[in-house]
Amino acid sequence: MAAPNKVTAPALLDLTIDNITPNTVKINSQSSDRRLTYLMERLVTHVHDFARETRISTDEWMAGLNFLVQCGQISSDVRHEFILLSDILGLSLLVDNINHPKPPNTTEGSVLGPFHTHDAPTLENGANMASDPKGEPLVCICTVQDTYGKPVEGVKIDIWETDSSGHYDVQHSDRNEPTERCVMVSDAKGEFWFKCILPVSYPIPHDGPVGKLLGKLGRHPWRPAHLHFMMEKKGWDHLITALYMRGDPYETSDAVFGVKKSLIVEPQKIDSATAKEYGVPEGSWVLKHDFVLTTDQETDNLRDQLALEAMKKQGLNLKLVDHLPVPDLD
C-alpha cells in the first residue's frame, strides 16, 4: 500500500473566491489513494471554475441542486436518470470512446443507455427474442470475428430493443418478464442468429427532469431505430454497441450522440432461399452483420498510447498507474 500523501491540512479560515479552490483541493488530498486525490482535484477545479466563469447566481445554483435531487428521485431499479443525463450531455459517448478506442476495421462502440437489464433469458441460435405481434419480423444473422478475421466462439452477447411502440419492456408498469431482449452465445463458427422485430425510432424517457432540460434547450428526445448489443468474453475488450437502421429520420440528430457511420446497417427484404434456410416467413426483413472484437491487450495498448498522447498535449505532469492517470509526484 502506498504511504499516505504528506498533506498538512490548511487552516480553513476566511475563504474567498480566490483561495477556496486550492484550500479545498488540499483538504481533499489527505488520502493515500492518488487516483481519488486526482479525480477530486480535477472535479473541484472544474466545479469552481464553472461557478466563477458563469458568476452563477444563488437561484441558478439552487435550481441546479434541485434538478439533481429530481434526477435521483425519479431513478429506480429500471430507470437511471443520471445515465440519461450523461447520455444527452455527450458524456457517455465520450467515456466509451476513452475506454474503448477501436483500431480501424473493428466494431465501434455506442452508448449503453439506461435500459440494459440482467434478467434476459439465454436463447439458442434461431430463437425469437420478440413477443410483440405488431412488430415487423426481422432475422439477424451475425458473426463475431477477431481482427484477423477468425471466428470468436463463446462470446456472451446481450441483445435488446424496444417493442413496436418504441418502449422497452421495463417501461411498461405491468412488465412481469423480460421481452424483446435475450442473451446468445456465439458458436464454433463465431455465428449467432436470432429473430426479433424491425427496430423503430423512439424518444428517450422525457417525462422527467432530463426531458424537461431537453425541452428548454429546444432539443428533441428522439433516437433513431437501433438494436443494442453487448459482447463479453474473458480476454476480449467488452463491447457495448448498437446497429442503426439506415434512413431513419433521426440518423444525424440522435439525442444521445450514439450513431456512427460504421454502425449504420440496411436490413433487406429476405429472399426465398434464405427465408427457407432460417425458417422465417417470406416478406420478413433480414440483416447480416459481422462484428469484429479486439482483445483486452489490443485495447489496453491503444488506450494507454492515446492517454499518454493526450496527457502530453495537455501539459499535465501525470503518469499511468493501472492504465489511469495520477499525478507524477516521484
Added chain:
Amino acid sequence: MAAPNKVTAPALLDLTIDNITPNTVKINSQSSDRRLTYLMERLVTHVHDFARETRISTDEWMAGLNFLVQCGQISSDVRHEFILLSDILGLSLLVDNINHPKPPNTTEGSVLGPFHTHDAPTLENGANMASDPKGEPLVCICTVQDTYGKPVEGVKIDIWETDSSGHYDVQHSDRNEPTERCVMVSDAKGEFWFKCILPVSYPIPHDGPVGKLLGKLGRHPWRPAHLHFMMEKKGWDHLITALYMRGDPYETSDAVFGVKKSLIVEPQKIDSATAKEYGVPEGSWVLKHDFVLTTDQETDNLRDQLALEAMKKQGLNLKLVDHLPVPDLD
C-alpha cells in the same frame, strides 16, 4: 424577447473524443435564452474536460452516476444531500461569495447549510427559542445597522441552531414542531434579542453518500459551534450568515468552509446587572453582536464590478445582462 440564436444543428455522426464537445455545445445552443446557452456551454466543456483529463474509466463513471442517484434518493423535505455535497466541495461558500460580496466592515456571509426551514415561529424580543433543558442558557443581544451605523428596522431575521446533542429538530424522526429556531423582526432601534442555548460543535449528517465520501477523503464531518442567521428586508441584500464560537476545536477545519474571522464571537458569562435587565439567570452566557447590512444597490454595484474584473481577467468575451454574464455576440 431576444431573437433565437441562429444555430444550424450539426449532423451528429461519428462523434469522437475530439469533436464531441463543440457538437454538443452547438446542439445545446438553439434556445433564445442566452444565459441558458452560456451555462450549458460552460457545463458541457467542464464535464468533458474532466473526463478527458482524468481519462475516467467506465467503472468510475458508473460509480459517480450511482453516487448521484444515492444523493437524490436520501434527500427529502428535511434533507438536501446535494446542498451538503455543494457545502463539502466548497461550492456553497464560493456561490455565496460571488453573489454577496461585502464591502469592508459589513457582516460577511457564510454557508446556508441544509437545515433552514420555513415553519419557524415568529417570536417577540426577549423570547426563548430553545426548548432543550440540557443546553447552557445563552442570551443574544443584537442590532442591525446600515453601513453608516444607522439602525435598520423591520428586518426579518431567521435564527436556527442545533439542540445540545448537536442535532437540528428536523433530524429527530419524532419532530412534531419546530424547536431551536425562530423568526424575529428588528425594532425601531434596529435591535433584536432572544434566549437560546450555547451552540455546540456537531458533525454534518454523515450516514449518507456525502459522509462516505468524506470518509474516503480522510476528512472529518465536524462543524464548529455556531448560530445561523438569515436576514431579509426589501431593498437590502439578503444575508445568510452564522456566528462561530471562539476556541472551538473545529474553528479552522470546518467541514463546509464557512468560518470567517469576522464571524467568530466570544460569549461571556453574564454580569448581574445585565442578567437582571434581560431577565435571565445568573451564570447564563451573553453574546452581543452588531450586524451590518448592505443595500441591494451597494451589493449589485460591487458584484457587477467584481464580475467585470473577473471576466476581463479570464479573457472571456462576455457582457452582463441582469447582472449575469452572457456571451457578447453583438
